Every structure is written in C-alpha cells, then in structure tokens.
Amino acid sequence: MADLDRVLVLAGGLSPEHEVSVRSGRRVAESLRRLDIEVQTADVDSALLGRLSSDPPQAVFPVLHGAPGEDGxxxxxxxxxxxxxxGAxxxxxxxxxxxxxxxxxxxxRGVAVPRGVALPKAAFRDLGARELVDRIAAALGLPLFVKPDQGGSAFGAATVDSAxxxxxxxxxxFAYGDTALVEERIAGTEVAVSVVDTGDGxxxxPPVEIVPDGGVYDYAARYTAGRTEFFAPARLEGAVAEAAKEAALTAHSALGLRDLSRTDMIVEDSGRVVFLEANVAPGxxxxxxxxxxxxxxxxxxxIVCRELAHRAALRG
Known part of the structure; x- marks a missing residue:
C-alpha cells in the first residue's frame, strides 16, 4: 500500500453551517495528524485554486456542510x-x-418515505398563501414537518400541529431557501445509520438512536450539550436494526454515493423504516x-479517516 503523506482538509464555507464545518474539519485533521500524516486545512476561498495547483495534496478530505460543500x-x-x-x-x-x-x-428502490409536497415561495404568493396552506394541511393531515428542500443542521425546520x-x-x-418541503410527521424512533466504504464495499x-429532550432534533438539540441523548447502538430489536442498516445501504446505492454517507430515518413502532434524507458530508x-x-x-x-483518504488518493 502506497504511503499517505499529505492530505488537505477543506472546512468552513459560507453556509449557516460554517462553525459546525470548522469543528468537524478540526477533528478530522487532528485525527490524521495523530497517525503522522501531514495535514493542511483550508477554507473555500480565492486562494484555493492556486493552492491546489502549486502544492497539490495526495487527497482532499472535504468536511463542508451545506452549499457549496454538499451540493456538488x-x-x-x-x-x-x-x-x-x-466522498461522493x-x-x-x-x-x-x-x-x-x-x-x-x-x-x-422500495424504501418507505413520508408523504409530502415541495413548493416554492412563489406558489404561495401567486396562488394565495392561506388557501394553499389549508389545502396542504387537509391533504397531508397533522402534525406536519417543514424544512427547506436543501441544506442541513435543521436550519429552517419545524414541526407543526395546526394550519x-x-x-x-x-x-x-423560506429564510433558508426558496422551496419548502412539507411532510407528514412520522412518529417513532429517530435513528441515523452511517455507511462507510474503505475498499471492501x-x-x-450500527444505527445511532437520537432522543432530543424537546422531542424535535433541531439545531439547538444537535449542538447544545445535554439537549439530546444518544444511544449507540440504537435500542432496536435485531431484525429492525438490520432493516435500518439495509435502508441506509439502499439509499447509498440509489443516490450513487461513495466512501461515506449518513442516512436519517424514523423507525415506527411497527418496525417499518421510513427514509428522511441522506447526507454526503456527515458531521x-x-x-x-x-x-x-x-x-x-x-x-x-x-484509522477510518486515513483509510478514506488513502482510498481517494489511489483514485488519483
């Protein structure tokens, strides 16, 4: 195996998730340095292209959340x-x-998803906000969950119980995006299943169970110490845990992802797994x-970070 000597970690960006990205990038960089790998860190700015040309690393490890880090x-x-x-x-x-x-x-690909609609801000302006809101609530029922059709860290997301x-x-x-995704709120156990591929597929x-103290895994619950309890592995029966893992692998494959991903889902009391979204640059x-x-x-x-970086370097 060729040595992995130099890695560039990209973190920061201009999205609302900047600080989370910086902290994630710092963790990856420190972990690689612990294995005696030379690591540089950089943000996405006007100096990046020159740096890639004049001093190209063996591999880049993007740890950028939100656009443009996750939108391609x-x-x-x-x-x-x-x-x-x-990454993907x-x-x-x-x-x-x-x-x-x-x-x-x-x-x-056969994985259950919440019923929902995705509508731009212009639709509410042009068609009449009150009438459209009432029709959405009547069609999908209550409670509902609202979130931007793009982005992460629960910015702009909320649960609702009335029109x-x-x-x-x-x-x-709409403060965080031009299109809103309104979905039926699925009751059950919230879990996240990560997928990693270091060369063997x-x-x-193991699924991680998420139990926020307020019932909703919003930004504060994600990044405020003590606001959320986690169980790793999740408290799921064996067959249900395997179904959650299979759903994550299906999402990884269906979306054409590579190296690593994280799929967020709800496991209903019946054991049915419901896909919520997939993340190409997990925290x-x-x-x-x-x-x-x-x-x-x-x-x-x-070691996982090193193997992911080495796998990327071999593709070069």
Whole structure:
C-alpha cells in the first residue's frame, strides 16, 4: 500500500453551517495528524485554486456542510483541478442534496418515505398563501414537518400541529431557501445509520438512536450539550436494526454515493423504516453521529479517516 503523506482538509464555507464545518474539519485533521500524516486545512476561498495547483495534496478530505460543500460545487472544482477527494461525486451530491429528488430515488428502490409536497415561495404568493396552506394541511393531515428542500443542521425546520403554525413555519423555512418541503410527521424512533466504504464495499455501521429532550432534533438539540441523548447502538430489536442498516445501504446505492454517507430515518413502532434524507458530508465532531457509529462498530475514527483518504488518493 502506497504511503499517505499529505492530505488537505477543506472546512468552513459560507453556509449557516460554517462553525459546525470548522469543528468537524478540526477533528478530522487532528485525527490524521495523530497517525503522522501531514495535514493542511483550508477554507473555500480565492486562494484555493492556486493552492491546489502549486502544492497539490495526495487527497482532499472535504468536511463542508451545506452549499457549496454538499451540493456538488466544490466536488466539481476538485474534479476539474484533477485532485482526488473523499466522498461522493458531484452528480451524486446533487441528488442527495435535493431532498425531494433523494426521496423519489430511494422510494423507487422500495424504501418507505413520508408523504409530502415541495413548493416554492412563489406558489404561495401567486396562488394565495392561506388557501394553499389549508389545502396542504387537509391533504397531508397533522402534525406536519417543514424544512427547506436543501441544506442541513435543521436550519429552517419545524414541526407543526395546526394550519396557523404551518404558515409561521413556512415563513421561517423560506429564510433558508426558496422551496419548502412539507411532510407528514412520522412518529417513532429517530435513528441515523452511517455507511462507510474503505475498499471492501459499503458497510452499514450500527444505527445511532437520537432522543432530543424537546422531542424535535433541531439545531439547538444537535449542538447544545445535554439537549439530546444518544444511544449507540440504537435500542432496536435485531431484525429492525438490520432493516435500518439495509435502508441506509439502499439509499447509498440509489443516490450513487461513495466512501461515506449518513442516512436519517424514523423507525415506527411497527418496525417499518421510513427514509428522511441522506447526507454526503456527515458531521465529524466528537458528538456527531458518524463518529458515534464508528466507535459503536469498534473501529478507530482516525484509522477510518486515513483509510478514506488513502482510498481517494489511489483514485488519483
């Protein structure tokens, strides 16, 4: 195996998830350095292209959340620069980042998804917001869950129990994107299943169960210490846990993802697994779901990062 000597970790970006990305990137960089790998870190700015040309790394490890880190833009830049990188290719990123598209592709492979509609802000302006809100609530029933059709970290997301609350949630949602995804709220156990491929094919790691103290896994619940309890592995019966892992592998395949991913889902009391969304650049902080799953699988996070980077370097 050729030595892996130099890796560039990309973190930061201009999305609302900047700080989360910085902290995730720091964790990946420190983990690789612990294995005596030379690691540089950089943000996505005007100096990046020059750096890739003048001092190309063996591999780039993107840890960028939100656009343009997960929508394929940065991956396109790395492709045209001829620099190998960890993670999904641009087309796969676009499929996963557009939540309605991801839902359709995963549902076509036999995985259940919530009923919902995706509508742009202009539709509410042109067709009459009050009437449209009432029709959505009547068609899907209550409670509902509202979120931007793109993005992560639960920015602009909210649960709603009435048509009036739906109107307010949509206003908040449109502050983070031009299209809102309104779905039936699925009751059950919220879990995340990470998938990793270090050369032997995609492997689903143990599901991680998420129990926010307020019942909703919003931004505060994700990043405020003590607001959420995690169980890794999740408290699921064996057959149900395997079904969750199989759903994550199906999503990884259906979206054409590569190297690593994280699929968020709800497991109903009946054991049915319902796909919510897939993430091509999962968080890498100590309290993030992907590292929790790695630890639950008995794997060393630093070694997983090294193997992912080495796999990318070999593609170069």
């Amino acid at each position: 833009v940065v991956r396109e830049v790395l492709e045209v620069s001829g620099v190998p990188y960890v 290719r641009p087309d796969a990123c676009r499929r996963a980042y557009a939540k309605p598209v991801a839902k359709a592709l995963v549902e076509a 009036d609350a739906l109107s307010s949630a949509l206003v908040n949602c 995609p492997t689903a790691l 890498m902080m100590e309290t993030s779901l992907f590292p929790m799953a790695v630890e639950a699988a008995g794997m060393d996070f630093a």
